[in-house]
Amino acid sequence: xxxxxxxxxxxxxxxxxxxxxxxxxxxxxxxxxxxxxxxxxxxxxxxxxxxxxxxxxxxxxxxxxxxxxxxxxxxxxxxxxxxxxxxxxxxxxxxxxxxxxxxxxxxxxxxxxxxxxxxxxxxxxxxxxxxx
Numbered sequence: 001x002x003x004x005x006x007x008x009x010x011x012x013x014x015x016x017x018x019x020x021x022x023x024x025x026x027x028x029x030x031x032x033x034x035x036x037x038x039x040x041x042x043x044x045x046x047x048x049x050x051x052x053x054x055x056x057x058x059x060x061x062x063x064x065x066x067x068x069x070x071x072x073x074x075x076x077x078x079x080x081x082x083x084x085x086x087x088x089x090x091x092x093x094x095x096x097x098x099x100x101x102x103x104x105x106x107x108x109x110x111x112x113x114x115x116x117x118x119x120x121x122x123x124x125x126x127x128x129x130x131x132x
Contacts, residue, residue: 022039025065047062048061
């Protein structure tokens with residue numbers, strides 16, 4: 001599976017190459033896999049938010065890969081954050097704003113209620129055949 005060129009590279013460089021090609025989750029799984037490794041699909045999304053206690057350069061963007069959150073960019077002003085969000089959206093990534101310390105909008109409340117109802121009904125559907 002590895003070529004002669006890859007074997008000449010240091011281990012940390014090899015690890016970064018694997019992370020770039022397969023994602024961090026699959027790179028970690030390769031380390032622990034004994035046999036029959038099958039990569040999982042990588043789902044990447046981004047969240048951006050404003051830190052409530054800071055006034056200047058308070059915007060941050062986090063990268064979420066298969067549920068793991070890492071900071072993508074930090075200490076941005078509003079314009080730089082907006083520019084980066086637009087660039088990520090133009091590349092086809094899902095980018096959503098997270099409100100920290102702010103009251104949610106009416107649309108966000110309605111969306112949360114709807115998601116909760118769907119989640120509850122799916123759980124109840126799974127439990128309907130369980131007998132105690």
